[in-house]
Amino acid sequence: MQAKISVQNVSYTYADGTEALKHVSLTIRANEIFVLFGPARSGKTTLLRLFNRLSDLTPGADYRGTILVDGQDVFALGVNVTDLRRRIGMVFAVPTPLPGSIRGNLTYGPHMAGIRDTALLNERIERSLTQAALWDEVKDRLDHPASRLSGGQKQRLCIARSLMLEPEVLILDNPTSGLDPISTSMVEESLYELKQQYTVIMVPHSVQQGARVATRAAFMLDGELVEIDTAERMFKHPKDQRTEDYITGRFG
Amino acid sequence: MNTTKSTDARTNSHRRTLKRQQTNQIATVVITGVAGLVVLPIILVILYIFINGIGAISWEFLTAKPRNGMTEGGIMPALLGTLLLTFGTGIVCIPLAIGAAIYLAEYAGDNRLTRWVRLAIVNLAGIPSIVYGLFGLGMFVLFLNFGTSIVAGSLTLGIMTLPVVISTAEEAILAVPQEFRVVSQSLGATRWQTIRHQVLPHAIPGIITGVILGLSRAAGETAPILFTVAAFYLPDLPQSVFDQTMALPYHLYVIATQVPGMPLEIQYGTALVLLLLVLSLTLIATVIRTNMRRRRDW
Numbered sequence: 332m333q334a335k336i337s338v339q340n341v342s343y344t345y346a347d348g349t350e351a352l353k354h355v356s357l358t359i360r361a362n363e364i365f366v367l368f369g370p371a372r373s374g375k376t377t378l379l380r381l382f383n384r385l386s387d388l389t390p391g392a393d394y395r396g397t398i399l400v401d402g403q404d405v406f407a408l409g410v411n412v413t414d415l416r417r418r419i420g421m422v423f424a425v426p427t428p429l430p431g432s433i434r435g436n437l438t439y440g441p442h443m444a445g446i447r448d449t450a451l452l453n454e455r456i457e458r459s460l461t462q463a464a465l466w467d468e469v470k471d472r473l474d475h476p477a478s479r480l481s482g483g484q485k486q487r488l489c490i491a492r493s494l495m496l497e498p499e500v501l502i503l504d505n506p507t508s509g510l511d512p513i514s515t516s517m518v519e520e521s522l523y524e525l526k527q528q529y530t531v532i533m534v535p536h537s538v539q540q541g542a543r544v545a546t547r548a549a550f551m552l553d554g555e556l557v558e559i560d561t562a563e564r565m566f567k568h569p570k571d572q573r574t575e576d577y578i579t580g581r582f583g
Numbered sequence: 584m585n586t587t588k589s590t591d592a593r594t595n596s597h598r599r600t601l602k603r604q605q606t607n608q609i610a611t612v613v614i615t616g617v618a619g620l621v622v623l624p625i626i627l628v629i630l631y632i633f634i635n636g637i638g639a640i641s642w643e644f645l646t647a648k649p650r651n652g653m654t655e656g657g658i659m660p661a662l663l664g665t666l667l668l669t670f671g672t673g674i675v676c677i678p679l680a681i682g683a684a685i686y687l688a689e690y691a692g693d694n695r696l697t698r699w700v701r702l703a704i705v706n707l708a709g710i711p712s713i714v715y716g717l718f719g720l721g722m723f724v725l726f727l728n729f730g731t732s733i734v735a736g737s738l739t740l741g742i743m744t745l746p747v748v749i750s751t752a753e754e755a756i757l758a759v760p761q762e763f764r765v766v767s768q769s770l771g772a773t774r775w776q777t778i779r780h781q782v783l784p785h786a787i788p789g790i791i792t793g794v795i796l797g798l799s800r801a802a803g804e805t806a807p808i809l810f811t812v813a814a815f816y817l818p819d820l821p822q823s824v825f826d827q828t829m830a831l832p833y834h835l836y837v838i839a840t841q842v843p844g845m846p847l848e849i850q851y852g853t854a855l856v857l858l859l860l861v862l863s864l865t866l867i868a869t870v871i872r873t874n875m876r877r878r879r880d881w
Contacts, residue, residue, distance in 0.1 A: 385769055390692065417771035427762045429781060430879065440770035443780070496771060 335361040335500060335530045336382060337399040343377055343554075346391030351377040353554045355396075359500075364522060364531045366541040366562070369551035370577070375534045378551075379502050381405070382532075383419040384412050400500070417444060420493030424505040426485035428477035428492075433469055436477050436488060440496045455495050462528075463491035464521040483514025490521065494529075501525060503533040507540070519544055538578050542566040550574045629862075632854050639852025648818040653842055658853055660818055664828035665802055665860070667821070668736050668812065672801040675741025676748055677794055683745070684752035684790070689778055708746035713806040715743045720810040732825045736812025743807050744797040751796065755789025756782060788875030792868045799864035803857060805832040815841075831857045 336359040343352040352374045359365045367375045380386045381398055384405055398405050405415055417440070428436050437456050446452065456473070460466035465487040469480070477488060486506055493501055503522075507515040515536070522544050525531055535541035541548055545562035550571070558571045569575045576582055647657030683700065691697040719739030729735040759782050767777040783790075805813075813833035821828045835853045838845050 383769065385765065388765060388768065413771045413773055416769055421769045423762075423766070423769075425762070427766045429763060429766060430785065439767070439772075439780075443767075443770065443772040443776050492770065 333361055334358045334399070335401065336532075337397075337402075338378070339397040339399070341378070341381065341394070341396030341398060343374075343381065343386075343395075344393040345389070351554050355551075355554075355556045357549055357556055357559050359530065359532060360547070361530050362526060362528075363546035364526050364533060364544050366545035366548040367532065367534050367551060368538060368541045368548060369557075370582070372553075373551040374554040375551055376504055377554075379421070379504055379532065379534070382500070382502060383416045383421055384410075385416070385421065387412065413443075417496045418498055419500040419502060420496060420498035421502045422486070422489045422493055422504065422506050424508045426482060426489055426509070428480070428485050428488055431477065432474045433477050433480070433488060434473040436492050437473075437495050440492065444496070455497070456491075459491040459494040460488075462494055462521060462524055463487040464517050464524075465491055481514075483510045483517065486510060486514070487518060487521070490518070494525075498529065500530045500532065503531065505534045505536055507536045515540075538566070538580075550577065552577070629858065632851055632858055636848070636851030636853075636855030639848040640855065644852055645856070649816070653816065653838055654845055654849070658831070658834065658856065660820060661829040661831045661834035661853075662856060662860075663820065664733075664813075665831040665857075667733055667828060668740060668808065668830055669798050669802045671733055671737025671824070672740040672744055673794065673798055675737050676744045676797060676801075679741070680745050680748035680794070680797075681752055681790060683749045684756055685778060685783075687749070688753045688756035689774070689782065704746045704749055707742070708750075710743075711806075712743060712804055713809075715739055715807040716809050716811060718742075719807060724811055730825060731810070731812060731814075731827050733812055733821060733828055734824045736808045736828075736830075737824075739807045739811045740801040740804065743804070744801045747800065748793045748797040751793025752786070752790045755786040755793065758789065759785045785879065788872055792872045795864050795868035795871075799861045799868075802864065803832055803861045805836055808833055831860070 338355055338357045341352055341355045344350050369375055438452055507518050548562050548565040549559040550557045552573055558574045644657040646659050648659055650656035719735055723729045723735035723738050724731055763781040764777050767781045808830055813830045814827040815837055817827055817829050839850050
């Protein structure tokens with residue numbers, strides 16, 4: 332299978348001297364659910380924010396190595412960053428609807444890209460909300476404030492908001508951290524739907540969640556990639572002792 | 584013997600508790616009193632001027648030109664002049680201040696330009712207003728040859744108002760949650776689109792408050808307009824921005840100290856109009872701020 336994202340020997344040090352990533356190399360394939368797991372501060376979010384260059388918002392860091400998306404170096408000169416971010420959608424750990432209506436949240440990305448055709452937008456709104464398993468709950472109140480939704484609804488709205496841009500890759504950075512079990516399972520279910528069309532990269536809330544959803548998985552520890560394998564082998568027969576210790580709950 | 588001792592100890596500790604409570608009460612009274620004292624001068628000033636000046640206020644006082652060596656008639660040219668100058672100050676100050684605030688809050692890195700801008704703002708805020716007046720005289724009236732004019736006065740007042748407006752606007756911009764910026768850019772918005780659509784709309788109430796407070800200060804200043812625009816006695820209205828005009832603060836200074844035989848009531852009346860003008864600007868700022876704060880949904 333072809334490499335969607337290829338991380339080659341990437342190291343990353345924040346302005347304050349924290350070494351967040353140390354010589355990480357891995358490959359993410361198209362149309363898989365790639366799970367990136369490990370204890371807090373192991374460098375997962377730092378790595379994900381390099382894929383769509385949200386890392387640009389944290390100046391002063393030292394970055395080495397190469398990240399290719401479809402064979403194109405994302406840090407090369409002349410790369411259109413806004414276009415890159417439209418191709419790689421991102422959902423954050425805390426649900427972050429923007430102030431305004433549900434519809435306003437959904438159309439924000441397309442509007443910024445200059446898409447204003449109402450018919451096209453309405454079609455995308457329905458499809459995105461359906462894929463994020465939220466359509467039935469909000470279809471009659473699209474113009475209500477997004478802030479009145481429940482936590483789980485907000486997070487699914489954020490997923491739908493990313494899908495509005497029809498990205499190729501969807502990054503979910505611990506998307507169920509603040510959600511109750513029912514909302515969590517709804518978000519998880521929507522992932523299988525998404526996998527058909529998108530490459531999904533996810534930081535799971537727990538090892539169990541990772542094992543439930545992953546096609547392939549990578550275990551990170553202290554900024555290093557410890558192990559990368561299919562979900563089957565990773566969660567049942569890890570090769571590295573540290574992975575096994577983490578999965579079985581001996582630390583972390 | 585033993586009992587007496589323990590009783591003594593108990594009385595002592597009781598006494599100490601009482602003393603602590605008394606001290607606490609005294610402290611509460613003193614602190615509340617001091618806080619109340621702060622309100623007293625402003626109430627006294629307003630009341631005093633109101634009682635002495637209200638008699639002079641009439642439609643004619645506000646709309647007529649001064650007559651008979653300013654001892655009769657109204658203050659219309661001065662009132663209009665102050666409104667014009669406040670407007671001009673806004674035109675000079677608002678774009679500059681908001682631009683600088685956006686730069687400082689959104690773009691400024693830790694570089695030499697940023698340090699110079701911040702140093703300039705701190706120093707601008709510390710310059711006495713008479714120095715602004717002299718600077719305006721040298722720079723705008725003489726060097727740029729605008730003459731003693733509304734343009735020169737507005738530019739001088741505008742520069743003087745910059746630091747207040749920049750600082751409040753910068754604070755308002757920084758108060759917008761960082762997530763909005765991250766989310767917006769993650770959705771493919773450019774930095775400017777993010778500022779335009781996610782930052783400024785939420786910062787606007789704070790920015791407006793800063794602008795109005797800055798303008799209300801400019802409306803009441805005397806020293807900066809002394810050499811740059813204010814006319815001692817000019818009942819005819821200005822025909823262009825290169826004309827002089829009368830202005831309330833300077834007019835008040837003139838009638839209070841320079842004109843013999845000036846009826847007291849007119850002096851108080853003029854002071855009252857100036858005071859009400861400045862206070863109503865402050866009031867508008869407060870109303871806008873409270874309203875916008877109640878309406879926001881984050």
